[in-house]
Amino acid sequence: MTKRQLWQRFIAHLDLPLLLGIVLLMLTSLLVLYSADNAGWNRPLSQMANIAVALACMWLIANLPLHYLMRTALPVYLLGMALLVGVALFGEISHGARRWLNLGVATIQPSELMKIGVPLMMAWYFEKHEAALTLKNYFIAALLLLMPVLLIARQPDLGTAILISASGFYVLFLAGLSWRVMGVMLVAALASAPVLWSMLHDYQRHRIMMLFDPSQDALGKGYHTIQGMIAVGSGGILGKGYLNGTQTHLDFLPERTTDFIFAVYSEEFGLLGNLILLSLYFFVIGRGFIITANASTYFTRLMAGSITLTFATYAFVNMGMVSGILPVVGVPLPLVSYGGTSMLTLLLGFGMLMSIETHKKLVKT
Amino acid sequence: MSKRVELKNHQQEIFYFRLRLAISVGFVMVLFGALLVRFIYLQVVRHDYYQTLAESNRISVVPIVPNRGLILDRNGVVLAHNYSGYTLEITPNKTKDMEATIDELSTLIEIAPRDRKRFKKLLAERRNFETLMIRSRLTDEEVARFAAQQYRFPGVEIKARLFRDYPFGEKTAHLIGYIGRINQTDVEQLEENDLAANYRGSDYIGKTGLEQSYESELHGTTGVEQVEVDSGGRAVRMLSRTPPISGNTLVLGIDAKLQEIAEQSFGNYRGALVAIDPENGEVLAFVSKPGYDPSLFIDGIDPESWDELNNSPDHPLNNRALRGQYPSGSTIKPFMALAGLFYNIRSPSRTISDPGYFTLPGSSHHYRDWKKGGHGSVGMFKSIVISCDTYYYGLATEMGIDNIFNFLSRFNFGKKTGIDLEGETSGLLPSQEWKMKRYKQKWYAGDTVSVGIGQGYSLVTPMQLAYATATLANDGVGFKPHLVREVRSPRSNESRLIESKPEFDLKLDPAHLDLVKRAMVAVTQPGGTASQAAAGAPYRIAGKTGTAQVVGMKQGEKYDAGKLSERNRDHAWFIAFAPAEQPKIALVVLAENGGHGGSTAAPIARKVLDYYLLGKVPQPLPDAAGDEGEEND
Numbered sequence: 001m002t003k004r005q006l007w008q009r010f011i012a013h014l015d016l017p018l019l020l021g022i023v024l025l026m027l028t029s030l031l032v033l034y035s036a037d038n039a040g041w042n043r044p045l046s047q048m049a050n051i052a053v054a055l056a057c058m059w060l061i062a063n064l065p066l067h068y069l070m071r072t073a074l075p076v077y078l079l080g081m082a083l084l085v086g087v088a089l090f091g092e093i094s095h096g097a098r099r100w101l102n103l104g105v106a107t108i109q110p111s112e113l114m115k116i117g118v119p120l121m122m123a124w125y126f127e128k129h130e131a132a133l134t135l136k137n138y139f140i141a142a143l144l145l146l147m148p149v150l151l152i153a154r155q156p157d158l159g160t161a162i163l164i165s166a167s168g169f170y171v172l173f174l175a176g177l178s179w180r181v182m183g184v185m186l187v188a189a190l191a192s193a194p195v196l197w198s199m200l201h202d203y204q205r206h207r208i209m210m211l212f213d214p215s216q217d218a219l220g221k222g223y224h225t226i227q228g229m230i231a232v233g234s235g236g237i238l239g240k241g242y243l244n245g246t247q248t249h250l251d252f253l254p255e256r257t258t259d260f261i262f263a264v265y266s267e268e269f270g271l272l273g274n275l276i277l278l279s280l281y282f283f284v285i286g287r288g289f290i291i292t293a294n295a296s297t298y299f300t301r302l303m304a305g306s307i308t309l310t311f312a313t314y315a316f317v318n319m320g321m322v323s324g325i326l327p328v329v330g331v332p333l334p335l336v337s338y339g340g341t342s343m344l345t346l347l348l349g350f351g352m353l354m355s356i357e358t359h360k361k362l363v364k365t
Numbered sequence: 366m367s368k369r370v371e372l373k374n375h376q377q378e379i380f381y382f383r384l385r386l387a388i389s390v391g392f393v394m395v396l397f398g399a400l401l402v403r404f405i406y407l408q409v410v411r412h413d414y415y416q417t418l419a420e421s422n423r424i425s426v427v428p429i430v431p432n433r434g435l436i437l438d439r440n441g442v443v444l445a446h447n448y449s450g451y452t453l454e455i456t457p458n459k460t461k462d463m464e465a466t467i468d469e470l471s472t473l474i475e476i477a478p479r480d481r482k483r484f485k486k487l488l489a490e491r492r493n494f495e496t497l498m499i500r501s502r503l504t505d506e507e508v509a510r511f512a513a514q515q516y517r518f519p520g521v522e523i524k525a526r527l528f529r530d531y532p533f534g535e536k537t538a539h540l541i542g543y544i545g546r547i548n549q550t551d552v553e554q555l556e557e558n559d560l561a562a563n564y565r566g567s568d569y570i571g572k573t574g575l576e577q578s579y580e581s582e583l584h585g586t587t588g589v590e591q592v593e594v595d596s597g598g599r600a601v602r603m604l605s606r607t608p609p610i611s612g613n614t615l616v617l618g619i620d621a622k623l624q625e626i627a628e629q630s631f632g633n634y635r636g637a638l639v640a641i642d643p644e645n646g647e648v649l650a651f652v653s654k655p656g657y658d659p660s661l662f663i664d665g666i667d668p669e670s671w672d673e674l675n676n677s678p679d680h681p682l683n684n685r686a687l688r689g690q691y692p693s694g695s696t697i698k699p700f701m702a703l704a705g706l707f708y709n710i711r712s713p714s715r716t717i718s719d720p721g722y723f724t725l726p727g728s729s730h731h732y733r734d735w736k737k738g739g740h741g742s743v744g745m746f747k748s749i750v751i752s753c754d755t756y757y758y759g760l761a762t763e764m765g766i767d768n769i770f771n772f773l774s775r776f777n778f779g780k781k782t783g784i785d786l787e788g789e790t791s792g793l794l795p796s797q798e799w800k801m802k803r804y805k806q807k808w809y810a811g812d813t814v815s816v817g818i819g820q821g822y823s824l825v826t827p828m829q830l831a832y833a834t835a836t837l838a839n840d841g842v843g844f845k846p847h848l849v850r851e852v853r854s855p856r857s858n859e860s861r862l863i864e865s866k867p868e869f870d871l872k873l874d875p876a877h878l879d880l881v882k883r884a885m886v887a888v889t890q891p892g893g894t895a896s897q898a899a900a901g902a903p904y905r906i907a908g909k910t911g912t913a914q915v916v917g918m919k920q921g922e923k924y925d926a927g928k929l930s931e932r933n934r935d936h937a938w939f940i941a942f943a944p945a946e947q948p949k950i951a952l953v954v955l956a957e958n959g960g961h962g963g964s965t966a967a968p969i970a971r972k973v974l975d976y977y978l979l980g981k982v983p984q985p986l987p988d989a990a991g992d993e994g995e996e997n998d
Binding site for chain 2: 275292324
């Protein structure tokens, strides 16, 4: 085999437009991390390691034929549920929440696994009952979603619970849940809001209250929002220039390499930079939608649609919380925030998208 | 036909799916559109506003640190309080040449080498944008001198701050502890507990003693002031203010005067004293000698003072009362006697004949009594009064280690007392299981013999022995010892009493208690081992002396205090409660290397009892405790 053939083979299952968008976002991540780390190489270097690992995993998944992917749905979901129950019973408490499970060799956060596991399971379930979908099927699918979400919300990890709910809802929506049922759900959700409110932990209520008045908790969580808004607002149209963000470099911004990295970017690159970033995201999302539209089976359509929409939701929720239109729920900016776990979860999703795109020719008649 | 329908369905399905997908695309566009609108609003419409906030006219959120709670003794005497004073502080980021600045400053204000070293340490550990203190407690004159020259020192300023002060200094150091600057470990701890917001602006946190264990009561709630500041950092306008809530006041069971007398009664001895009110567990005095000056630690201790404290052979930083573990010596005998009665091993009337040593059957090893030649015929009563070792060698052997372990555990030996201080040690009450775990060896009969007189493997802390003594004084009903009796909120004047409830009731036989207590009273009467120290007391003291061996003696060797270096001499113990009929105070005295309990430890106890029961202040106050006597233990 020639070198060229080998290379062809290597990239055969990669979707190049999608890969381009992802890589550009990753480069942005390294650029901003260097600034957020006060021109230090610490974070950028370890983010590079995160990226390398995640890309390798993405390549593996992309090369996995779809029927293998489908077969993993049930085991992954069951494992995820078992781990979540394990966390509820024996989990380690950190920062007032029980999210981690110590397996002796490593500490893991099972809710991360469910970000993929839940939509995978639901799509698999719909595929199995595709022939004759009734309201009962939607109800069971909703239950498959609700069980892990409640366990995660109890930990408490509101951010992840909301994101998983969203990814599950997208599957229901794309699977054709009738508008009438959705209407009923909306009304029910509004009606149950007071009940949910009473179930929330104090700090969660606090965070929601703060959305309306960040100055209420100016020393604690509100401080994040206020400083984030000042950073974004003071960036103006052209930004303060790379490495020149005062909010960032004078240490006003909290969590500036993780959840609030967008504030750093926005302060230094301004509205123009924001437009570029939004376009990059939209490019990746658009490509995801095209893959979804061309997907060959029911399962892959649902899966691809859910992955794409969830990715869009991540980006929206993070930028929304930094710019002060959403409460601070602790969602990283996808592909840009520092962190190995979220990078890995996202690229596993993109790996599936690529597999869906590149294996369809082999399946489709 | 059916194929056509399915095909149609399939196409319809695809159609519906794509419709939903199109709706999704629209949904994402709406979300991103909303973001874009928000960005335009923040970055274009409100840009000037945020620009000024960020650069020239910043809204500054200023935390207002609450006043730390006071610590008072039972009579309201202040043991820890705050006072305001001036400090000289430097902001490192605004100072170019630090060395030159400090040299220049020292021409105006005295800056000792110690201050410099401490400052360097702070500089190395600093967090961003902190101002660091170089001198504290400036005099008015110094403040005036600097104020006139301030323009020469950018980044250097005078600040008014609250200081923590401990009026009793080293006398209460091991009890009150101290606060110190918040370090990285503290920050992590605070974040872990979601308390970081309440500590914004706080520089200090309780590090040891009550300052540490009651940190959450003492700290208070931080207030917030939102102010608009100009480019020079001066506040222009206050926007809103939430006042801070001061920390709660702790009222202790400690009697400061008693504490002082106890401390001074030790003279030059190292050691510990714990006095407890047996009826409710309130700790009346808590001494560990030597103490140290807690104020050294508040703003970071300079390396020299630290080395001096840390490397001193006297180990002043060691809280002996709480953490010191010693063989209990003969002070264990009253408890062993109770155990013997409880298990029906020895009746009170049964006497043994003491030849001056004890041997296990089939062994020639002599376990010696402290008195050569022995005490002759000894019953239980006499065994306590004259502290006969041979009697307890035999008793322990007959009882067996399991019974000893079970009975003494009930008096809380081998367990932490649970007093409201952190870092307590649990002593050691040996058992078969323990020895197997620790040494992978089975328990030998010989091990039990020395446990009978509080030697061998067994170790107690002064705190434990005090608890057990108080429990004995209170006829077997144990009140968990605690230092704080009341927590007062300075704002609402509400106060919470720390409940004194019995932790356990051993349900001891009154006849057994009566015998042991009478014997303990006889200890302080003529003929007893502590008769001299108790002579002339107008109340009756129940007590027991003890001597804990520091180095072992070979067979046939004689203990000679003169021959041993000072630090290898025996530790002197005395436990007591008084008045014996209706005990108001139970206490433990340990004098390290003090020799005999009766001659060294008991006189210290006497002074404390005299003050507590009679209000008698010893004259002259700082009197070295009794010297090496000929008395025996």
